[in-house]
Amino acid sequence: MLAHSRIVSRKLYNLNTIRCFSHLPLSVPIKLPNGLEYEQPTGLFINNKFVPSKQHKTFEVINPSTEEEICHVYEGREDDVETAVQAASNAFENGSWATIDPFIRGQCLHKLADLIEKDKEIVASIESLDNGKSIQNARGDVQLVINYLKSTAGIADKIDGQLINSGSNYFNYTKREPLGVCGQIIPWNFPLLMWAWKIAPALVTGNTVVMKTAEATPLSALYVSQFIPKAGIPPGVFNIVSGFGKIVGEAITTHPNIKKVAFTGSTKTGIHIYRSAATTLKKVTLELGGKSPNIVFGDANLKNAVQNIMTGIYFNSGEVCCAGSRVYVQDTVYDQLIEEIRAAAENVKVGDPFNENTFQGAQTSQMQLTKILEYVDIGKKEGATLVTGGERIGNKGYFVRPTIFSDVREDMRIVKEEIFGPVVTISKFSTIDEVVKMANDSEYGLAAGIHTSNINTAVKVADRLKAGTVWINTYNDFHPCVPFGGFNASGLGREMSMEALNGYLQVKGVRAKLYD
Incomplete structure (x- = not known):
């Protein structure tokens, strides 16, 4: 995984x-x-x-x-x-x-x-x-x-x-x-x-x-x-x-x-x-690998959607192949949601893994820490807006602040390439056809998320997404009876x-x- x-x-x-x-x-x-x-x-x-x-x-x-x-x-x-x-x-x-x-x-x-x-x-x-x-x-x-x-x-x-x-x-x-x-x-x-x-x-x-x-x-x-x-x-x-x-x-x-x-x-x-x-x-x-889309429609329960976005990208310090690292938010709730996501990210407890209140621990290696920070620099140079995070915490241990980029283009490296860390991009969409096209515009196809209160929307979009796992109104939610694996460059076979x-x-x- x-x-x-x-x-x-x-x-x-x-x-x-x-x-x-x-x-x-x-x-x-x-x-x-x-x-x-x-x-x-x-x-x-x-x-x-x-x-x-x-x-x-x-x-x-x-x-x-x-x-x-x-x-x-x-x-x-x-x-x-x-x-x-x-x-x-x-x-x-x-x-x-x-x-x-x-x-x-x-x-x-x-x-x-x-x-x-x-x-x-x-x-x-x-x-x-x-x-x-x-x-x-x-x-x-x-x-x-x-x-x-x-x-x-x-x-x-x-x-x-x-x-x-x-x-x-x-x-x-x-x-x-x-x-x-x-x-x-x-x-x-x-x-x-x-x-x-x-x-x-x-x-x-x-x-x-x-x-x-x-x-x-x-x-x-x-x-x-x-x-x-x-x-x-x-x-x-x-x-x-x-x-x-x-x-x-x-x-x-x-x-x-x-x-x-x-x-x-x-x-x-x-x-x-x-x-x-x-x-x-x-x-x-x-x-x-993966570069999974996490889609929020305007009729979603926004409180739950924000929590699932946090779990989707900051769980396990972002070192998750199926992380929801590309968030797509419908234009009717974009401004509201981006502020709520920023506030939630800044409230994520990062630090000592053995502190019971810590949610995001250390990155696993110096190499991974360096890679994440290099991608932050890439995002800035590409013209994306750094909403929050993007820096190392302290000088000992491989800790990174939860990071959000907005104002991204679909051809940016931070949107296309797997960073494998606590870094998420947020994009705006208007229609189902538009977001499906953006979500599928990736060499990967490991997972995807959909957040909506309309079951018809959920099923129709899930059918059109090129991903081995689609979570609806949840994320990184595994069960031993549900297969997990990818399409395209995300692999062969199932776990x-x-x-x-x-x-x-x-x-x-x-x-x-x-x-x-």
């Missing part, structure tokens, strides 16, 4: 920043800012155990709110990917997971959700520490993780084939079978939620997994992975190789024994993965719901001739 494993790290990482610790422990004690204490796994997770990388290299993990080091974790290389793929292949071939009663797979996923739920405050705190998002946003993510694992567990035994009638002389049927070893590459903006969105459909359908977490935010996925064996999932079924995209991501994408790659991240990286995976004809699903399972299954047709 909520994108992006942009294969960047907290600082301007390159491979020279990696250190070698021959005796780095496989877990380290960490005291969280809210006083909670826990043991953070630091190893790769292979065959249900945390292990050091073969070359014993590590990389640092930075707290984006303080710019201080949290810890180091082991950094995998190609040989570690090979070990993980072998473990996953063995687990798939021995039938300990792929051929068992699907109901048992569902029970394991449900148990995994229960284990996370019992520890959810620590899990949310790790996510907030590592990513920089507010604790209230992190708690929401963890609840979505629990809900999705339980929802997917409930459909484990409902993956059916069909009988095909071709006359009395034949018995025909189809089976939907797992693919085998699946590679998964997840992003830094929703580290734990994307962990769940990826592993749940892969595991419930009987596949095994080798995953690369984002190098900027590996901690929460490593922590919850300790629950995998406790949930009854056999060794080798799920594996994590922490590391960098150019090494671990590339090794996963091109490995001949990996049958499918799932990636959430930037469109540019997604295209590269799509091309690389083609060399071994892998199945591919991609959840990529969540029964639709997500199709990316991890292949269909076998069986035709038997019957004799008298």
Whole structure:
């Protein structure tokens, strides 16, 4: 989703920043800012155990709110990917997971959700520490993780084939079978939620997994992975190789024994993965970038619309692939609404993620902070009006004021290009045809919002928008039974719901001739 494993790290990482610790422990004690204490796994997770990388290299993990080091974790290389793929292949071939009663797979996923739920405050705190998002946003993510694992567990035994009638002389049927070893590459903006969105459909359908977490935010996925064996999932079924995209991501994408790659991240990286995976004809699903329109009609409940605009762009510090970063307001309420949006943005609490009143925490990296501020300068030079925000807060931590631009043209870069931060543009429209044309004038097609009290308007406009998800009188409102994914440059395939399972299954047709 909520994108992006942009294969960047907290600082301007390159491979020279990696250190070698021959005796780095496989877990380290960490005291969280809210006083909670826990043991953070630091190893790769292979065959249900945390292990050091073969070359014993590590990389640092930075707290984006303080710019201080949290810890180091082991950094995998190609040989570690090979070990993980072998473990996953063995687990798939021995039938300990792929051929068992699907109901048992569902029970394991449900148990995994229960284990996370019992520890959810620590899990949310790790996510907030590592990513920089507010604790209230992190708690929401963890609840979505629990809900999705339980929802997917409930459909484990409902993956059916069909009988095909071709006359009395034949018995025909189809089976939907797992693919085998699946590679998964997840992003830094929703580290734990994307962990769940990826592993749940892969595991419930009987596949095994080798995953690369984002190098900027590996901690929460490593922590919850300790629950995998406790949930009854056999060794080798799920594996994590922490590391960098150019090494671990590339090794996963091109490995001949990996049958499918799932990636959430930037469109540019997604295209590269799509091309690389083609060399071994892998199945591919991609959840990529977005520049989503959020449309407000004059008859909308304006109070609710303003709140949904705030959620649409400032939730998760704006680091959301489906963020409603282009707001279109009908001319009859434009002047009123732009003032209300400005006031609401200036009242957004930005700062310490562990402050219970904070809504917008830190940006996840120095690189992302720099990119956002560069786009603010671009918007000013293009002639847009800076209504509010557009500056860094303080000198420590990657904090940005919620930012609004008005008086924009549709050809401006701040309107066309994904900024991936708390920056929104506001445009005026008069008619349905006008706003539909503007909303669809994008290479992306991930999501859209419509705010109106007229159900006829809502349905007709939703039908005309080129977006994989359309929210009506709400925004960034996810449910495990509703599919999520994009049109056009926003990707291929879907997350969540029964639709997500199709990316991890292949269909076998069986035709038997019957004799008298």
